[in-house]
Structures are given as C-alpha cells and as structure tokens.
Amino acid sequence: MRTRTLLLIIVTAGVLLFAMASWAKSDSKEKNDAPSGGTSASSSRPKMDEASRLEGEKRFRANCGRCHAAPSKFQPRMTATIIRHMRVRATITDQDMRLILGYMTE
C-alpha cells in the first residue's frame, strides 16, 4: 500500500510540475475565451469560408463553453476524436459537431 501511495503521489506531483513548467514556457498571449495554439489543418482540405468559420465559432461558444473553459487547439485528428466523444457526452447535434470541428481545425 505504501509503495503504491508513494508512486501515486510522485506521479501526480510530477504531472502537475510538468504542467506548471510548460505553463511557464507557454506563450503568455494565450486568449482566454477562444481556442488557441495548436496545429493548423492540412492544406489538402479546403479552407472554411468566413461565414462557416464564424458560425463554427458561435456553435463552439454556445456548446463547449457551457461547461468548460475553451481548450487549446489540438492536432486535427485528435480534435476529430474529441469532438466525436463530446457529441455523445453532451448530445451535440451532428450539424454543430461538423461546424465546431471545422472551426477547431482551421
């Protein structure tokens, strides 16, 4: 029990320290109310038009912002997985899911 306890404390402390360290290095200009950073989608995909991008941002704020702070942008394939998960978890409509995915991977 003691070994397991120590291991859990070390792992937890380690990840928190890692998070703090990476925060210290991160760009201090991070926006608070919109996704930031991350990697752009592949250039093989067509760019969203401005209207779809704005609609995607609106759906993002309305759906995702209801429960949690806006996350950083992730790699497009990771975003696709997370959006699929959130579609189920938060009963996001298919249309909202697609617009949010488009906005998050721009």
Place this chain on the structure above:
Amino acid sequence: MKVYLPRPGKAARLCLLAIALMVVCAPAANGQDTQPDSFDSIKPTPVITGSTAYFSRVTGGQWQDSPSISPLLLFPIGNKLLLEAKGASTETWAKNAQGDYAGNFTYGLAYAQLDFIASRYMTVTAGKFVTPFNIYSERLTPNWIRALQTGPLTSPVTSNGSLGGMVRGGFPVNGQSVNLTYAAYFSTNNTNHITATDRSSGGRLGFFLPGPRLEVGGSYQQVLQADRPHSAGAYVEWQPNPLPLTLRSEYVRSSGIKGSGYWIESVYRLSQIPYLKRLELAGRGQQFFAAPNLSAATIKKLGALGRDTNEGDAGLNYYFRSDVRASATYGRQFALGHDANLWVFGMTWRFVSPLLPSGGAQ
C-alpha cells in the same frame, strides 16, 4: 404537500414512445443541412486524455489530502464507432484513530462504453455509462470542469452509473433556433464492486436555444429493484450573451427514502478585467429535504441523505492555462446537529495526448 407523479411504467413507456417519434420525425423537421462536409476527411485517431489533481479537504475539522488521476481512453473505430473508457484512482490521506497519517487507495471505472453513431440523430451506446439524469453527473463531474469542488447534495439521490444500453442524440428543430436533445436507457443490476449498478430505466429530454444560450430539460429514472423508487428531475442552464456568466440549476425529487432537493449555481469569469481575466468566481446555494417518516435505522444507513440540509458554497478558480487550474472552495453546511465548514483547495491538470506516435498527423 404531496406531489403525485405519473405511474412509473406508464411514464417510461410514454417517454420512450415520444423519443421514438421524435427520432423518426427528425429528418423532416431538420430540412436541408448546410454543414461543410469536406471535414469528413479528417480521420480520428486514438487519444488518451483525462485529468490529474491534488486536493486538500477539511470537512468539519477533519483534514484529508487526496492525489488522484482519471485517465480517459478514446478509441475511434471507423466512421461510426467510438470506444471510450474512463477510470479513476484516488489516494486519500487522513489521520486514523491512532493519530497516524494513513492512506486509503480507491479505484473505479466511471464508464466503459461503445458508441455506435447510427444516424445524424441517434447514437446507440452499450456498456457501462453515466446515467443520463439531469446534467451534473454527465457533464460537470470532472474536477477540471466543475466550478466548485464540493458536490451537490442531491447527487446520491439517483443511480449515477448504468450497465446496459442507451439511445441518445440531438437535432435542430424549428430551423436553427432550438436543438432538441434526448437520451433513454436501460440498466441491469450488477454487484461487482467496480461496475456496481442498479436495475433501472429512464431518460432525459432537453431543449437548447443556441441564440439566448438557454437550456431547459427534464429527467426520469425508475429503479426496478428493491423498493423500486422513481425519481424525476428538471434542470436549466443559461449563459447570457453580454456577460461571461453561467447560471445553472437542478431539481431532483425521489419517491423512495432518498428525499429531494435542488441547487442553484452561478459562475462568473472576470474576463473583462485585464489583470483578473484568468480568475473565475463561483457560488452555489442548495437545499436537501430528507424523506419524511424515516426510522432511526434508515436515517443512520442513509447518512447525509437522512437529514434536512442547507448548504452555501463559494469558490475561486484561477486558470494558469486552459488546462491547468488552481481551485479553492469554501462551503458552510447547516444540518440539525451536523453543522460543518467544508474547505477544498488544490490544483487540476487536464491532459490530452495521441495514443499512437503518429496520432496527430493527417
């Protein structure tokens, strides 16, 4: 005052029939879709996410330290399936009867489910899942999401985990002005200590208005074992457009021995003040009403659910980044002979990583 609820079996059948009709009628109500289908080309990759936290809690003078980790595996299979499994392990350190500081390790499985996206309007889920009753247990439980680290008094009233099948989904109705969301489930009885669930059925129906960012809904749960209690619930959540404010509330009423109650929560992000924009203020008021005419033995067995309780909570969250947060919560609980101060403070980190080395690449 006695409140009469519809007969459980009849209400459950009506609820299921209504949901089936809505799903069948959804394509007609939805009209043409205009979404950018080019984004179908993004192939999802397995992801490991979750959160880790370290919290210190002082409950009525009793100090506890608890590091925890809750990993969540998301494994997409093809275009229609998603396997998701979330575990949780916590080490709780507190002084024992001898005055020594001792740890107690606990672990569990929050959910392990396979989701099949049957259509735009319906997802079919099998496995162990979080019971779709109101919104707190499904959406707000993770410690990196919840605004206050003390939980609602009404959480234990309903069965929060289910093992069985569920259909759920959402679709726009009335143009784009309203999204209708639904969930209906059936759960079997399971006594394994990791996957323990009750035999029950129920569902949730909600209306989300994206314009005013208002969501209202109701839930129903019928336990099909022991004294077969049924529970009804209602919830509302509103984010006024001009303000970084969230208001949410839940109400739960149970026919059994577990009583009823409600809570109202407000969360305000100081995003309009330059030096305080990473700070969030939260407050919650709640009341719990124990079921009447409980025997002394039942009150002892129910613990906190056996007595009327009022509680007020206030808290601060500071976002170092969107995924690293420090939290502090103070609550004052008023219960006959059990008044207590509740302090919780600590940190959370929500992590996200591809499971495979090439996970993020297109």
